[in-house]
Structure formats: structure tokens, C-alpha cells
Amino acid sequence: MYVDRGRQYSIAGFLAALLVVLALAAGNFFSLGNFSDILVNISFVTIAAVGMMAVILTGQIDISIGVTLSICSTVAAIASKAGVPIPLVALISVGTGALLGLVNGLLVTRFKVHSIIVTLGTMSVFRGLLIYFTKGAWIYSLPQDFRSVGLGTFLGIQNPIWAMIIVLLVAAWLFSSTAWGRSLYAVGSNPEAARLSGIRVPFVQASVFVVLGALVGLATMFYATRFSTIQSNTGQGFEFVVITAVVVGGVNIFGGSGTVLGVALGALLVGITGTALTFLGISAYWEQAIQGLFILLAVAFDSVRLRRRRYVLQKVRGGV
Amino acid sequence: MASLLEMTGIQKHFGGVQALKNVDFDIEAGEVHALVGENGAGKSTLIKILSGAYTPDSGTIKIEGQEVTIANPRQAQALGVVTIYQETSLYPDLSVLENLFMGRQPRRRFGLLDWGAMKKEAEAVFKRLGVDIPLSARLGDLGKAYAQLVEIAKALSQKARILVMDEATAALTSDDVERLFGIIRTMRSQGVAIIYISHRLDEIFRVTDRVTVLRDGERVGSERVANVNQNWLIQRMVGRELTNLYPRNIRAPGKVLLEVGNLTRIGVFENVSFSLREGEIVGLAGLVGSGRSEIVRAIFGIDRYDSGTVLLEGKPLSSKPWEAVQSGVALLPEDRSRQGAILAMPVRANMTLAVLHNLHKGGFLDEKQEASITDRFIQALQVRPPRSELPVASLSGGNQQKVVLGKWLASNPKVLILDEPTQGVDVGAKAEIHQLMDRLVNELGVGILMISSDLPEVLGMADRLLVMHRGHLVAELPRGASPEQAMAKATGLEAQGIAHVR
Numbered sequence: 001m002y003v004d005r006g007r008q009y010s011i012a013g014f015l016a017a018l019l020v021v022l023a024l025a026a027g028n029f030f031s032l033g034n035f036s037d038i039l040v041n042i043s044f045v046t047i048a049a050v051g052m053m054a055v056i057l058t059g060q061i062d063i064s065i066g067v068t069l070s071i072c073s074t075v076a077a078i079a080s081k082a083g084v085p086i087p088l089v090a091l092i093s094v095g096t097g098a099l100l101g102l103v104n105g106l107l108v109t110r111f112k113v114h115s116i117i118v119t120l121g122t123m124s125v126f127r128g129l130l131i132y133f134t135k136g137a138w139i140y141s142l143p144q145d146f147r148s149v150g151l152g153t154f155l156g157i158q159n160p161i162w163a164m165i166i167v168l169l170v171a172a173w174l175f176s177s178t179a180w181g182r183s184l185y186a187v188g189s190n191p192e193a194a195r196l197s198g199i200r201v202p203f204v205q206a207s208v209f210v211v212l213g214a215l216v217g218l219a220t221m222f223y224a225t226r227f228s229t230i231q232s233n234t235g236q237g238f239e240f241v242v243i244t245a246v247v248v249g250g251v252n253i254f255g256g257s258g259t260v261l262g263v264a265l266g267a268l269l270v271g272i273t274g275t276a277l278t279f280l281g282i283s284a285y286w287e288q289a290i291q292g293l294f295i296l297l298a299v300a301f302d303s304v305r306l307r308r309r310r311y312v313l314q315k316v317r318g319g320v
Numbered sequence: 321m322a323s324l325l326e327m328t329g330i331q332k333h334f335g336g337v338q339a340l341k342n343v344d345f346d347i348e349a350g351e352v353h354a355l356v357g358e359n360g361a362g363k364s365t366l367i368k369i370l371s372g373a374y375t376p377d378s379g380t381i382k383i384e385g386q387e388v389t390i391a392n393p394r395q396a397q398a399l400g401v402v403t404i405y406q407e408t409s410l411y412p413d414l415s416v417l418e419n420l421f422m423g424r425q426p427r428r429r430f431g432l433l434d435w436g437a438m439k440k441e442a443e444a445v446f447k448r449l450g451v452d453i454p455l456s457a458r459l460g461d462l463g464k465a466y467a468q469l470v471e472i473a474k475a476l477s478q479k480a481r482i483l484v485m486d487e488a489t490a491a492l493t494s495d496d497v498e499r500l501f502g503i504i505r506t507m508r509s510q511g512v513a514i515i516y517i518s519h520r521l522d523e524i525f526r527v528t529d530r531v532t533v534l535r536d537g538e539r540v541g542s543e544r545v546a547n548v549n550q551n552w553l554i555q556r557m558v559g560r561e562l563t564n565l566y567p568r569n570i571r572a573p574g575k576v577l578l579e580v581g582n583l584t585r586i587g588v589f590e591n592v593s594f595s596l597r598e599g600e601i602v603g604l605a606g607l608v609g610s611g612r613s614e615i616v617r618a619i620f621g622i623d624r625y626d627s628g629t630v631l632l633e634g635k636p637l638s639s640k641p642w643e644a645v646q647s648g649v650a651l652l653p654e655d656r657s658r659q660g661a662i663l664a665m666p667v668r669a670n671m672t673l674a675v676l677h678n679l680h681k682g683g684f685l686d687e688k689q690e691a692s693i694t695d696r697f698i699q700a701l702q703v704r705p706p707r708s709e710l711p712v713a714s715l716s717g718g719n720q721q722k723v724v725l726g727k728w729l730a731s732n733p734k735v736l737i738l739d740e741p742t743q744g745v746d747v748g749a750k751a752e753i754h755q756l757m758d759r760l761v762n763e764l765g766v767g768i769l770m771i772s773s774d775l776p777e778v779l780g781m782a783d784r785l786l787v788m789h790r791g792h793l794v795a796e797l798p799r800g801a802s803p804e805q806a807m808a809k810a811t812g813l814e815a816q817g818i819a820h821v822r
Contacts, residue, residue, distance in 0.1 A: 177684045179676040186673060190662045196622065196653055197673040197727065198645030256664055 008250065010301065011265040018269075018276060026279040034275070036158060040150065042271030043160035044219035046264060048238070049245040050171045051212030053263045056246055057175075057184040058208050059191065059255030060108060060115040064123035065242060068100045068216045069235035071130050073224035077139045080146040089146070094217035100126065101213020105206030115209075131232055139230040149225040160222040167215065172260040184208065188255025244291050245270045248298045270294065323382075324349045324513050325370075325401075325482055330379035332365055339365040340376070341537045347482065347530075352504060352514045354524045354545070357534035358557055358773075363517055366534070367484055370515075371403045372396035383482075400481035404471045404488060412460030412467075417442055419459050420474050445473045448510065449503050468496075472503060476512075483507065484515045487608075489523060501527045519607045521553055521811040533557055550813050554804045558775065566780025567755055569762050570799070573783065574598030575633075577767040578649075578735050580619060583628035588614045589791040592628070596735060596767040601757060603782030604771045606810050611791040612771050613654055616737045620644050620651040632735065645674055650733035652724055654740045654771075656717070660724040663713035667703065668694045670712050670723050674731040697726035702752055718749035725753065729760075736760065737769045742777065754781060775803040 022029045048065060055062050076093040084092070100122075107118045152159045175181035183204050186194040195201045224230055249266025251258030273294075274287045323346040332340040340362045347353045357363050368374045370381070372390040381388055383399055390396045396403075410419045417435075420442050426434040442455055451469060459467060468488055475483055485504075489497045504514060504527055516528050524531055525545060532542040533556040541556045578596040583589065589611035596602050606612040618625040621639045630637045632647055644651075653659035661670055671694045672679060679686045694708045701722040703715070712720055721741065728736060738757075742750045758781075760766040772778040779785060779801060787795040787809040795809040 173684075177687075179679065179685060182669065182676055182685065185665065186662055186669070189664045190658070192659050193662050194673070196620075196641055196651060196659050198642040198731075199673070199676070200642045 008259060008262045008265060011249065011262065011269055015265065015269055015272075018272070022276055022279055025281075029276075029279045036161065038272055038275055039164070040158050040160045040222075041275075042267055043164040044223040045238075045241055045245055045271055046164045046267040047167045047219040047222070048212070048216050048242045049249070049263050049267045050167055050260065051208075051215035052242050052246045053171070053249075053251050053258055053260070054175070054184060054208040055115075055212050056243075056251050056253060057188045057255055057258055058205055059188040060205060060208065061243070061253075062101075062104060062115060062119045062209060062212055063239045063243075064100075064104060064119040064126060065212065065216050066235045066238040066240075067123050067126040067130065068097055068213055069220055069223060069238050070232070071100065071126060072097050072217045072220035073230050073234055074130060074134060074139065074232070076220055076224055077142055077146070077230045080143050081139070081141075083143075086145055086149060090149075090218070090221050093220045094214050097213040097215070097217025097220070098210050099213065101209040101211070101216075102206070104213070105209030108209065109202040109206050134232045136232050138232070140228075142225075142228060142230070147225055147228065150222050163218065163222065167218070168260055168264055175260055180204070180207070185256055188252075189257075241270060241291065244295055248294045250298070253299075323347060324384060326380075326382040326385075327366075327370065328380050328382075330366065330369060330381075331377045332369065332374060333377060339537050340369075343379075343534065343537070343539050344542075345532060345539070347513045347515060349481070349513050350508050350511045351530060352508055352516055352528040354516045354518065354528040354531040355534065356518070356521070356524065356531060356553065356557060361534040361557075362537040363534055364486075365537075367403060367486065367515070367517070370396065370401055370482075371484065372401075397478060400479055401484070402475035402478055402480035402482070403484040403486065404468070404475060405486050410459055410467055410470060412458070414459060415456050416453060416459055416462070416466075416470055417455040419470055420445075420477060424478075441477055442473070445477045448476065448506075449473060450506050451499075451503070463496075468500060469503070472507075476507070480512065482513045482515065484517070486517045487519065488516075489518060489520065497523070519811065521550060521807070522813050524553070525550075550808060551804065554807045558803045558807065566777070567758055568601075568781060569758060570783060571599050571762055573600040573767075574765060577633060578619070578637075578769070579629075579631040579634075580615075581629040581631070583615065583618060583625055583630065585614065585618055585623065585625045587791075589618075589788070592788075592793045594786055594793065594796075596769055598734075598765045598767055599761045600783040601761055601768040601770055601781055603778035603785040604769060604788065605775060605778055605785055605806055606788030608773070610788040610810065612788045613739055615788070616651060616739055616769065616771065620649060620737065622651075645731060648732070648734035649737070650674070650728035650731055650735070651737040652728060652739060652741055654743070656720055656724060656743075661712045661720050663720075664711055666709050666711055667698070667715070667723055668708040671697055671708075671726045671730055674727050693730050694726075697729060700729075701726050701756065721753070722749065725756070733766060735767050735769070737771075739771045740773065741770065742772065742774070757781060775806050779803060779806060 028034070052062065052065070072093045075096045076089050079089045079092050080086070104115070104119055104122055107113070107122065108115045111118070150158065150160050154162055175184065183194065183199045186197070186199060187201050187204050191201055224234070245267035246263055247253055247266070248269060249258070249264070250262035270291055273290050274284055277284050277286055277290070325347045327343070327345040330340050330343045330345070343362065343366060345366065355363050355366070365374065369376050370390065372393040372395055375391060381390060388399060390399065390401070411422065414422070417438055421438050426437045428434045439455060446453055449469070449472065453466065453469065459470060472483070489500060507514060518524065528545055530543070531545050531548065531553065533540050533553065535557060574597055576595050576597050580595070581593050583592045592615055594602070604612050604615070614623065617623045619630050619637070621641045621644050624639065632649065637644060637647060637649065657663060662673070668690060672690050675693070679689055681689070691708065697703070698706045698708060703719050703722050703726070712723055715723065725741070742753055757768055761768055770778060770781060783799055785797040785801060785806060786793055787797065787806055789810055789812045797806060797809070
């Protein structure tokens with residue numbers, strides 16, 4: 001809406017080029033099975049990235065979501081072992097995530113401290129509390145119905161893919177066509193002007209952390225259920241992958257602009273890297289380095305675009 | 321003997337605007353020379369040329385009879401010209417001593433700082449100024465007056481011969497002002513030339529020897545202060561005739577909309593009371609720093625206040641901007657790009673920002689209604705170019721202001737507060753905004769509270785004018801009052817007079 005679509009086109013182009021290379025180098029990459037595997041693998045990152053997009057749109061950031069994922073995983077696993085039915089487990093996980101998000105949101109709006117500091121703090125506090133309560137022990141022998149959440153299908157498509165598609169569609173609607181979505185962009189572009197226009201800036205800022213927490217809770221259902229055990233340090237580095245997907249997807253790290261489609265493409269690009277490397281016969285140890293490179297490329301790309309846009313803007317002004 | 325500084329025939333223009341037209345200015349050693357004029361008269365431009373921030377289009381600058389070129393601030397400093405700005409360039413977290421020598425610390429061998437030499441020089445400078453100040457104190461703990469003092473000391477230790485003081489007293493209390501005047505007199509007796517810029521006319525008569533008035537980039541008078549009076553000054557500053565630039569149809573005001581009672585924010589404004597009725601425009605005048613913008617910010621809930629009441633139609637108005645907006649108050653802020661418009665967003669999204677929550681239709685933003693609101697105000701306000709999808713950043717200043725105004729009109733306010741509504745707006749757009757204001761009060765019964773630095777404008781538009789001076793409401797002038805009367809109140813000249821009579 002407020003964004004030029006340039007980033008979407010360029011990621012789409014980059015993805016297309018990558019796929020052509022993969023097609024030429026490794027034909028079996030394009031089996032349907034492999035492709036749906038990839039989508040299942042990126043589903044939980046994409047779901048969390050949509051929440052992260054909301055946070056970053058308002059000019060904030062949350063680096064505590066790795067531990068949120070950890071806590072939700074632990075809570076969900078314990079609930080499931082205690083015999084709680086799966087839909088209720090999902091609800092508990094989402095609620096736990098939302099609660100942790102609310103803590104972050106309230107801290108950020110009450111103390112008016114930048115969220116990178118607040119979530120740096122809560123990251124350690126949450127992790128410490130988790131280790132205290134679990135005593136660092138792993139959770140073993142998860143029930144079968146918990147472990148098969150991600151395996152179920154509906155109309156021949158796996159549940160995680162459905163969840164991802166639904167989250168993307170709802171987010172696209174929320175962000176572009178509701179008053180709340182509009183206020184995210186306004187707060188991120190100019191918080192002072194938004195406040196003076198009667199937008200409840202603290203409410204908006206707290207709400208995005210809750211939304212992100214809830215979505216991380218949902219993502220947990222497609223993340224934790226892939227393992228046979230839950231370790232107390234699970235989810236470390238999750239924030240890195242999610243923020244990478246959002247930034248590569250063209251959301252301005254300072255807030256105010258970005259699209260859901262861009263984030264979806266960004267998540268796909270980040271998620272496909274590992275698989276692509278394997279198929280190209282390159283060591284998977286490069287995965288993280290290459291994801292980092294994507295961030296740098298995205299940032300460089302932005303600064304070049306911005307400079308060009310300023311120039312065009314000047315010309316427009318001069319002409320009027 | 322030649323003057324210490326002689327500027328002759330200085331011309332400067334920016335784009336199509338002639339900021340200075342053939343201006344002469346000179347100052348002797350040991351003289352305090354006031355430079356006055358309204359905002360935009362050319363004072364700052366002249367000073368920036370002297371301090372090397374701008375280069376003039378033509379004209380000569382002589383120091384002690386020698387023609388010089390001042391191409392950058394460093395050269396100005398080498399010639400002994402030092403400017404002290406209103407906002408000091410000091411570091412509040414460092415000590416007085418560190419501030420004094422920041423960036424030019426004397427060194428000993430191995431690059432070590434020579435604290436001994438610094439201390440000695442600092443003591444000498446403060447002795448010269450006749451003040452005692454703890455060198456090791458953290459500057460931020462000392463208050464604004466000392467910051468000003470440290471700036472002066474810094475200038476003197478840089479061998480300043482010509483000291484420019486730009487609105488030096490704007491942030492000072494009256495005791496601090498007295499102290500500063502003492503220091504100015506000390507420096508004068510030591511042969512320092514001081515160019516003194518101030519909006520406060522009473523200060524001109526108390527501390528300066530000569531006064532030069534600029535208006536619209538021209539020198540319109542230069543006299544010994546002893547030979548002139550306040551009327552002479554004000555007439556030259558204001559100059560223009562009040563023509564029928566301001567279309568007003570005065571009607572009888574209706575019921576009271578906004579009632580402000582004894583509003584106080586300690587150190588900013590005190591016991592301010594006034595009311596605003598349906599269908600009237602009330603002007604609020606005062607110098608920058610008089611508390612006029614702070615008052616409206618407090619009414620709207622942006623800043624807190626310590627005591628007093630704000631009633632809207634008899635009910636207390638809450639202290640949060642979003643609640644003020646919902647109860648029918650709108651504030652067009654002074655700083656358009658930071659507080660008014662969201663530059664990166666399109667005209668459409670800006671216009672509907674204040675009414676977002678009423679634009680729902682089945683969970684969706686009602687884009688049809690959004691388009692109709694936007695089109696209506698683009699037409700009514702003549703926004704050019706009339707395109708709702710353009711980012712506001714691509715519009716000219718006047719058109720940006722129209723968009724912000726449109727945003728508030730869309731919310732159907734009962735009380736509209738306009739803080740400098742026509743600042744940086746071209747003449748045509750200005751007239752359009754004035755006509756719109758008249759229609760709002762007459763046809764819709766809106767109450768408008770208008771702040772403007774442009775006295776003829778606010779006098780021409782308002783039913784009555786409230787004047788503030790140093791945080792106090794000092795006068796209420798009826799329609800038809802002259803800019804001279806208002807200026808006299810706003811600069812504190814009148815208050816001074818009363819004090820003398822007592």
C-alpha cells in the first residue's frame with residue numbers, strides 16, 4: 001500500500017533464478033514431495049515472521065521469540081503428556097505465547113525503553129525461568145498424537161501448510177484493510193504525528209507484541225511436534241531466522257513499510273537456502289553465512305533504492 | 321578610526337527569495353549593538369554570513385579596515401568572530417573545564433592532556449568575567465544560565481573580539497538575565513564588540529548602545545538607543561500596513577466550548593485562564609518561549625500540567641490526545657513534518673488518520689468512504705496536485721499543511737487549535753486557509769484558538785487576542801488593536817513600565 005513493490009519483484013526474481021539454477025543442477029529438486037517438504041519446513045518460520053512483521057512495522061523489534069518458542073514447546077509437551085487433547089494444547093501454546101508477548105509489550109510501553117533492550121532482558125529472564133522450572137531436563141516420550149500434528153492432511157495438503165496460508169491471508173487483510181493495520185504503518189512512520197492524530201500509540205505497540213507471541217505459540221505446534229524430545233535450549237537462534245525473513249522480505253527495519261507478500265517470499269528464500277545447498281552439493285555448514293549475506297544484500301539494496309527515490313522525489317517537487 | 325567590523329552592501333538570496341537587500345552593518349570595539357526584526361527579516365542570514373555559515377552574493381566585510389573573506393566557520397573564529405546560539409553546543413555530561421576546551425585541549429608530551437594549563441586559563445577567563453564557577457562540576461547540574469556563561473567563557477578564551485549572542489536570554493530566568501547583563505557590561509568595558517539579537521525589546525533598552533532594525537531583508541533603521549523609543553522600534557519592525565488581507569465576518573459568539581482555568585505547568589506557564597466560544601476565533605500571541613505553544617499542548621493532552629482545569633462544554637477534558645480527539649478537539653501542531661503529517665504515507669491515509677475508527681464496514685476499512693472524504697477535502701482545500709495516492713512528502717509545504725488541516729476537518733471538531741497554521745505557507749495558500757477559518761466559525765460554529773508569530777495575521781483573524789509573556793497571560797486585546805500594542809505587551813515593555821510607575 002505505502003510501499004513500492006520493488007522488493008517483492010526482486011525477491012521473486014531472485015527466487016526464480018535460484019530455482020532455474022537448481023533445476024539445471026539437480027532435477028530431482030522439483031519433485032512434488034520435496035517441495036511440500038520445504039513448505040512444511042518453513043511454515044513455523046513464516047507464521048512467526050508475520051508476527052515479527054507487525055512488530056517491526058511499528059518500529060519495534062522482539063529478539064526474545066527464540067525463548068518464547070522454547071517455553072511454548074515445553075508447556076505444550078507437558079500438557080500433551082498429561083493427556084490434554086491436541087486442540088486444547090494448541091490453545092494453551094498460543095495463550096502462553098500471547099502472555100509472554102504481553103509482558104514484553106507492557107514493558108516496552110510502560111518504561112518507554114527501546115524494545116531491543118527490553119527483549120534482550122526478557123530473553124534472559126524467560127530462559128532462566130524455564131531452566132529453573134525444568135531443571136534443564138529434556139522432555140522425553142511425547143505422545144503419538146502430539147508428534148503427528150504436523151503430519152495430518154486436509155484435502156491432500158499438510159496441516160502446517162494450511163496454517164501458514166491462513167495466517168498469511170488473515171495478516172494481509174488485517175494489515176492493509178483494517179484501522180489497526182493502518183495504525184501500525186502510521187505509528188512506525190511517525191509515532192508523534194500518529195499520537196497527535198488520536199491513535200493510541202501505546203495500545204498499538206503493546207498489541208503487536210501480543211500478536212507476535214500468539215503466532216509464535218501457534219508456530220510451536222508445527223515446530224515442537226517434529227521432535228521426539230524437547231530440550232530446554234530448543235529454539236535458540238529462531239529469532240535470527242525470523243528477523244532475517246522479515247528484513248529480506250522488504251520490511252523497513254525502522255518501521256512504516258512492508259508487505260505480507262514480501263515477508264512470505266522472504267521466508268521462502270531463507271527457508272529454501274538449506275535445502276538448495278544440499279541439492280547443489282554445497283556443504284550445509286554455509287547455510288547461516290548465506291542467510292546473513294541475504295540480510296546484507298537486502299540492506300544494501302534498500303539504501304540504493306532510497307537514494308534513487310529521494311532523487312526522483314526532488315525532481316517531482318521541482319516540477320510541481 | 322575605522323570600525324572594528326564593517327559590513328557593506330551585503331546581498332543574499334536563496335532561490336527566488338531575496339533574504340538580504342544591500343544591508344550595511346557596523347560595530348565598534350566596546351559596543352553592544354542590537355539587531356532586531358521579525359521572524360524572517362534577515363537577522364539570522366546576516367549573522368550566518370558573518371560567522372561563515374553562508375557566503376554573501378555580493379558586498380564587503382572589513383575587520384579593522386582590512387577587507388576579509390569569511391568562507392567557513394573556522395575562518396570566522398580565526399578572525400575573532402564567535403557566535404553563541406540559543407541552543408548551546410555544550411555537553412551536559414562533561415565538566416565545565418572539559419566543555420571549555422572541547423576539541424582544542426592543550427597537550428603535553430606523548431599526547432597527554434595538559435590539565436594544568438587548562439585550569440589556569442579557565443580561571444583567568446572566569447576572573448575576567450567576574451564570576452566564580454566550580455570547574456569540576458558537571459555542566460548539566462548547573463542549569464541553563466551557567467551553560468550560557470560557559471559558552472561566553474569559551475568564546476573569550478578563543479580570543480573573541482566580536483561576540484554574537486542570538487536570543488541568549490530566551491531560556492533564562494529574570495535573575496539569570498540580570499547576571500548575564502552584568503557580564504555583557506564587563507565584556508564591553510574590556511573592548512569586546514557584542515552583537516545582541518533579541519525579540520525582547522525591553523532588553524534592547526537596558527543593555528545595548530545602538531540598534532539596527534531589519535525588515536524583509538532591508539535595513540530600515542539604525543540609531544543610538546538613547547535617541548529612540550519603543551514606538552520607533554516597533555513601527556520599524558512591523559512596518560506593513562494592515563490591509564484587508566484578512567476576510568472576517570464577525571458573528572455573535574455562542575455558548576462556551578472550551579474553558580481553561582488557572583492552568584499551571586511549573587516553570588513553563590502559570591495561572592492561565594481563558595475561554596473559547598462557539599463561532600469565534602481567539603488569537604494567542606507571544607514570543608517564542610512565552611509558553612503559548614506549551615499551553616495548547618497541555619490542553620490537548622500532549623504534555624502534563626501541574627494544576628488547573630480544562631473543561632470542554634463544561635466537562636473535564638481528559639489528558640490524552642486520543643480522548644481529546646474523540647471528544648471533538650483538534651490540534652494542528654507547529655512542526656508539520658514531525659508532528660503533523662506522516663510524510664511517507666499517501667494523502668489519502670493522512671486525511672483519514674483522525675477518523676480511522678469510524679471508517680469500519682464489516683471489519684474492513686471502508687475504502688469508498690475514505691476516497692470520498694479525501695476527495696472532498698482535496699477539493700475544499702484546493703490541494704495541488706489533487707492526487708490522493710501521492711505520498712505527502714512529494715507535496716509543497718503549503719499543500720502538506722492543507723492535508724494536515726484536512727485530516728482535522730474530517731474529524732468534525734468543535735474546537736480547532738491551530739499552532740502557526742500558515743508558517744512556511746505561500747501567500748496564496750495562506751489566503752485560502754484564512755477564508756476556510758472564517759467559514760468554519762461562521763457556518764459550522766467551530767471555536768478556533770489560533771497561535772501565530774505573525775502579529776498582523778493573528779490580529780486580522782481573531783475576534784480577540786490573548787497575549788503571553790514569560791508564561792503569563794498579560795493582556796487581552798479587542799479586535800482592532802494595533803500590532804504595536806500587541807508587540808509592547810508580548811515583549812514585556814508595558815510590564816516594565818508598570819514596574820517603574822510603582
